[in-house]
Every structure is written in C-alpha cells, then in structure tokens.
Amino acid sequence: MLKLGVPSxxxxxxxxxxxxGARGLTLARTGSDREYAGAVEGCEGVExxxxxAGEIPRxxxxxxxxxxxxxxxxxxxxxxxxxxxxxxxxxxxFGHADLILAVPACWVDVETLDDLDATxxxxxxxxxxxxxxxxxxHRLVREFLQDQGVADYQLVDSQGAxxxxxxxxxxxxxxxxxxSGETLRANHLKILTGGLIHESQAMLFAARGADWTNGASExxxxxxxxxxxxxxxxx
Amino acid sequence: xxxxxxxxxxxxxxxxxxxxRDAGAAEVEADILQPAEVLxxxxxxxxxxxxxxxxxxxxxxxxxxxxxxxxxxxxxxxNGADPARYxxxxxxxxxxxxxxxxxxxxxxxxxxxxxxxxxxxxxxxVFALFAGLLAPLSLRAAVGDIGILMAAVGGLNTLSxxxxxxxxxxWRPKRFHALLDRFGGKAPxxxxxxxxxxxxxxxxxxxxxxxxxxxxxxxxxxRLAALAEDAAAxxxxxxxxxxxxALFDLAAPAPEALARLQDLAxxxxxxxxxxxxxxxxxDAMAARGVDVAALIFEASHGRSTMEYYDGFVFSFxxxxxxxxxxxxxxxxxxxxxxxxxxxxRSIPAVGGVIRPGLVASLEAQQC
Numbered sequence: 001m002l003k004l005g006v007p008s009x010x011x012x013x014x015x016x017x018x019x020x021g022a023r024g025l026t027l028a029r030t031g032s033d034r035e036y037a038g039a040v041e042g043c044e045g046v047e048x049x050x051x052x053a054g055e056i057p058r059x060x061x062x063x064x065x066x067x068x069x070x071x072x073x074x075x076x077x078x079x080x081x082x083x084x085x086x087x088x089x090x091x092x093x094f095g096h097a098d099l100i101l102a103v104p105a106c107w108v109d110v111e112t113l114d115d116l117d118a119t120x121x122x123x124x125x126x127x128x129x130x131x132x133x134x135x136x137x138h139r140l141v142r143e144f145l146q147d148q149g150v151a152d153y154q155l156v157d158s159q160g161a162x163x164x165x166x167x168x169x170x171x172x173x174x175x176x177x178x179x180s181g182e183t184l185r186a187n188h189l190k191i192l193t194g195g196l197i198h199e200s201q202a203m204l205f206a207a208r209g210a211d212w213t214n215g216a217s218e219x220x221x222x223x224x225x226x227x228x229x230x231x232x233x234x235x
Numbered sequence: 236x237x238x239x240x241x242x243x244x245x246x247x248x249x250x251x252x253x254x255x256r257d258a259g260a261a262e263v264e265a266d267i268l269q270p271a272e273v274l275x276x277x278x279x280x281x282x283x284x285x286x287x288x289x290x291x292x293x294x295x296x297x298x299x300x301x302x303x304x305x306x307x308x309x310x311x312x313x314n315g316a317d318p319a320r321y322x323x324x325x326x327x328x329x330x331x332x333x334x335x336x337x338x339x340x341x342x343x344x345x346x347x348x349x350x351x352x353x354x355x356x357x358x359x360x361v362f363a364l365f366a367g368l369l370a371p372l373s374l375r376a377a378v379g380d381i382g383i384l385m386a387a388v389g390g391l392n393t394l395s396x397x398x399x400x401x402x403x404x405x406w407r408p409k410r411f412h413a414l415l416d417r418f419g420g421k422a423p424x425x426x427x428x429x430x431x432x433x434x435x436x437x438x439x440x441x442x443x444x445x446x447x448x449x450x451x452x453x454x455x456x457x458r459l460a461a462l463a464e465d466a467a468a469x470x471x472x473x474x475x476x477x478x479x480x481a482l483f484d485l486a487a488p489a490p491e492a493l494a495r496l497q498d499l500a501x502x503x504x505x506x507x508x509x510x511x512x513x514x515x516x517x518d519a520m521a522a523r524g525v526d527v528a529a530l531i532f533e534a535s536h537g538r539s540t541m542e543y544y545d546g547f548v549f550s551f552x553x554x555x556x557x558x559x560x561x562x563x564x565x566x567x568x569x570x571x572x573x574x575x576x577x578x579x580r581s582i583p584a585v586g587g588v589i590r591p592g593l594v595a596s597l598e599a600q601q602c
Contacts, residue, residue, distance in 0.1 A: 080332045105444035108434075109458040111427040117410075119450075119458065121403060126454060130279065139332075142280050149410025151403065155280055166448045188447050193427040 001047050002219035005068035008050035015094040016069045023227045045219035061085045063210035073200035077140045086205040087232040095202035097177040101195030105188050112193045113148050120152035134158035134171035141175040144197045163187040239595040244342050248324045248591035251344045255322035263321045265306035271296035287328050299328035312575040318350035347586030357585050358547040359519035365562050372597050374551040379536025382546040383509040390505020393471045406542035420470030432466045485534040492532035543570040562589040
C-alpha cells in the first residue's frame with residue numbers, strides 16, 4: 001500500500017484533486033462532509049490520507065506517508081536538510097505565494113536589504129533591543145538574512161495576522177506569504193526590493209525515509225507513468 | 236575514524252582540566268540552563284539557530300549552554316578579582332541543522348585569563364599552554380589578530396558612518412566586502428537606492444503613508460540625512476581599498492607575516508600599534524618555547540566565527556577539514572565590556588577551549 005497525503009480542506013484540496021483528476025487518478029472524499037476519509041480510483045494500492053497541509057512535511061519526514069502534497073515553503077521551513085528527507089516529484093502549478101520581507105510604507109528611507117540592515121543597527125542603538133521581524137517562517141527567514149549578511153534583528157513568532165504586528169507595536173517589520181500584496185497595502189506595509197525569500201507553490205513530494213518495501217515501491221512504479229512523472233534519484 | 240565513547244572523552248577532559256589547574260587556574264562551574272536573553276542579545280538570531288532553546292515556566296526562555304565563555308565572564312564580572320585564571324569542563328550543546336560528523340552535544344575544556352596588564356604575555360600564556368598540551372597530535376596551528384583588521388578599518392580616510400558599518404560587518408566577510416565595494420565606488424549604486432537619493436535631492440522623499448510602528452519620524456529623517464551625506468562623500472580611495480584587501484588576504488608563516496605587516500604600517504599608520512602588539516606577542520610566545528616560525532598567521536582568521544573576539548585569535552586543526560577545530564580561542568576584551576555594562580566595568584580577557592572528544596579520537600588513531 002502506498003499512502004498519499006493531501007490537504008484535507010479548502011481550495012488547496014480541490015486543486016489537488018483536480019491536478020490528479022486531470023491525470024487519470026480520481027481522488028474523492030467519502031462519507032459525510034465532515035468525515036476525513038477518502039478514496040482513490042485509477043491506480044490499485046494507493047491509500048488517500050487527508051491531512052492539514054501544515055502537517056504534511058512532518059508526516060513525510062517521519063515516513064508515515066509515502067507521497068504528500070504541500071507548499072514548497074512549508075517543506076523548506078519545517079524540515080532541516082529537506083532534500084535529504086524528501087524528493088520533489090512535481091510542481092503542481094497552483095498555490096503560488098511569495099515569502100517576502102515588508103516594512104512600514106512610512107519608512108521612506110528603506111527600500112533594500114542594505115537599508116534594512118543599516119536601519120536595524122540604528123534601531124538597536126536608539127531603542128536598546130534588536131529590530132523585530134514577525135514571521136512564522138523562522139528557518140527560511142533566518143537562513144535568508146544570514147546569507148544576505150543582515151544583522152541586529154530578531155525574529156518574533158507570529159502564527160497569524162502577521163501584517164497587524166507593526167501597528168500593534170509587537171514588531172518593526174514582517175516576513176510573510178503574499179500573493180496579491182493587498183493585505184500588505186491595507187496594513188500600510190511595503191515589500192522590500194531584494195526581499196523575496198522564496199517563491200512557493202504546491203508540490204508533490206516523496207518521503208525518502210518511508211518504508212518502500214511491502215509493495216509501495218511497485219505501486220509507485222505504476223503510479224508515476226500515470227502522472228507523467230519519473231522516479232527521482234536515490235528514491 | 237574510530238570513535239571513542241563518552242567515557243574516554245570525559246577522561247581526556249579531566250586530564251586536560253588537571254593540566255589547566257596545574258597552570259594556576261581555579262576550576263569553575265556553569266549552569267547548563269542559561270537565560271536566553273543575554274545570549275540572544277549578544278549573538279543575535281545566529282545563536283537561536285545553533286542553540287537548543289527551551290521554556291522554563293518561571294524564568295522564561297532558556298538555552299542549553301552553547302559555550303562557557305559567557306557564564307564564566309558573567310561570574311567574573313559579578314564577583315571576581317583580577318588578575319584571575321579559570322578553568323572549566325563540561326558539555327556544550329549545539330543544534331545541528333545538517334547531517335554530518337558534528338555532534339549536537341560534546342565536551343569542552345577551557346582556560347580563561349582575566350588580566351589588566353601585559354596583554355601579549357597573557358595571549359602567549361594561553362597559546363603556549365594549549366600548544367604544549369596538544370603537541371603530541373601534530374595539529375596545524377593558525378593565528379590571527381582581529382585587532383589589526385579593526386585598526387585598519389578605523390584608519391580609513393572616509394566618513395565615520397562608513398567605518399562603523401564596515402566594523403559592524405567585519406565578522407560577515409561577504410557583507411563586508413560588498414560594502415567596501417560600494418564605499419569604494421567599485422559597485423554601482425543599486426537602482427532602488429539611486430531612485431531614493433534622487434527623491435531626497437528633489438525634496439520629494441516624504442510619503443503620506445500613516446506613521447505606524449515604534450520607529451519614529453526623527454529616526455527616519457536622521458537616516459535620510461545620513462544617506463544624503465553618504466551620497467555626497469567621495470568614494471574611499473582605490474589605493475586604500477587595495478591596501479585593506481591586501482591586509483585581509485595576508486596568510487604566511489608568522490615571522491614573514493609580521494615583516495609584511497611592518498612594511499604595510501607606514502602606509503596604514505593606524506595599524507602600527509596593533510602590529511607592534513603582534514610583535515610583542517610573537518616574542519612572548521617564542522620565550523615560552525613556541526616555534527613561531529611554524530605558525531601560520533592568517534589575517535582573516537576568526538572572521539567567520541561568532542563575533543566576540545577582538546584581538547588575538549588562534550585555532551588548532553586536524554588534517555581532516557571536515558572536522559571542527561580541536562581547539563580555538565582568542566582575546567575578547569569587548570565582551571567583558573558588553574556583559575559588564577550594568578556595573579560599567581570591563582577587563583581584558585583571553586582564553587580558549589579544547590574538545591576532549593576529538594583529542595581522544597585523534598589519540599586513538601595514533602596508537
């Protein structure tokens with residue numbers, strides 16, 4: 001049996017179902033509207049597991065599912081050394097969103113990462129603590145800023161309504177996902193030039209550490225041609 | 236490589252600790268759980284990526300001891316009298332984000348000297364002690380001096396704001412050299428900055444966006460003025476940039492490096508005192524029996540470590556480049572100033588750590 005983990009609700013689930021459906025694999029939820037159970041037609045031996053998109057990286061890493069659909073941002077942020085743990089099978093072409101850095105629009109002196117870095121130094125001198133950047137993408141943001149040589153900042157955790165943190169005085173800047181930028185503008189924030197941390201989209205991942213014996217590997221061999229994909233290296 | 240267990244690492248650590256005690260150091264302890272705030276303020280987000288952070292219900296965010304230096308300095312600043320010598324032995328914890336030979340938990344055994352007079356002698360004391368203990372392992376020893384680099388940057392003929400920006404990024408070489416290219420006029424002004432400067436010059440930099448957040452209009456105006464000042468200032472002269480790059484690239488046996496630095500000093504007068512300090516340090520090392528001719532001096536040594544060394548730096552490495560240094564250390568006068576700021580005290584300090592686990596495995600390889 002091969003376990004395929006897909007998002008359990010909303011637009012991401014519908015688009016995932018559509019993507020597989022267009023390739024001859026029918027995924028469907030079964031039972032009542034509220035029951036998280038699913039069925040697969042078009043390939044013997046595939047079991048559908050409905051999960052929160054945020055938990056799919058963890059389930060892939062633990063090998064409890066063989067394949068999973070989730071955002072590339074979540075995999076990169078949640079999993080250390082992610083290419084060692086999962087293989088990218090396909091970019092699905094939906095769920096596009098950019099992880100960006102944004103600062104108050106009234107900061108007319110800040111346009112680039114250089115400016116953010118210099119402002120962080122001045123802010124720390126003036127206020128006695130490091131400039132706070134609110135985000136839920138700690139690993140991605142930290143690695144990006146470290147690589148870019150930005151110093152004197154600190155990350156503060158924000159699991160939602162991140163665009164509101166600056167006005168609420170709990171952060172000076174934010175790093176968050178945006179697609180149209182409308183929420184940013186409504187909250188008087190602007191995107192930094194050179195502050196694009198990751199262009200995310202929904203992807204189909206395979207778990208390198210899952211148990212591929214007991215038939216799962218054979219199911220994958222039958223499934224991949226159906227989806228028009230090939231087996232990635234080392235899986 | 237054969238991997239001796241924890242017992243061998245502990246025994247080796249105890250043996251090295253005894254040697255440090257014999258050298259006159261008082262043994263001190265440090266809590267494994269350290270308040271995260273001090274470490275975060277000192278190292279920034281880098282330490283959060285590298286240390287295990289945990290939550291204490293009453294004391295808030297805590298870290299599993301990532302090193303001993305900070306707690307030992309705090310202890311000395313709180314109740315130590317100088318001169319003082321301390322030694323310690325125990326586990327440190329470092330989160331590893333990548334698979335590889337680096338362990339998340341390992342022993343460190345260390346030796347720190349707090350002394351107000353004769354810094355070259357204290358530097359030489361620490362280095363000679365480490366060199367003697369590690370001699371049987373035939374390691375590659377390298378030394379450097381962050382103080383020479385800081386003096387060279389401080390001596391540049393340019394705006395103090397540019398020098399401050401360069402000094403702040405001395406430990407982030409990529410950023411440092413990007414800034415140097417910018418200030419030297421070698422790298423073009425990015426389009427977004429050029430547009431901003433044009434708006435400042437035209438007096439149209441203001442925006443009608445509502446003021447949100449803690450950063451005040453005064454801070455924004457001050458930075459606009461600083462940007463205008465920077466744009467109006469001439470670039471750092473090409474020969475000064477070339478000299479600085481030559482200094483940063485210097486790597487040679489210590490006596491030869493010293494001679495080259497002494498040749499550079501007339502053109503970079505700011506480094507003269509630090510170069511004289513290096514000469515005294517090498518003399519003091521030779522007097523303690525160190526073969527300075529076999530030492531490699533790397534001007535940029537220690538630039539990619541965490542930023543608290545500000546003078547002499549050293550490391551001892553095994554042949555395998557994948558292994559972390561067997562021992563490392565240096566002078567951290569500024570750290571005592573930062574950690575002692577509430578009492579307004581500071582004291583020159585130098586020290587280093589050895590990884591007994593690595594020493595034990597290298598010893599096991601030899602026999």
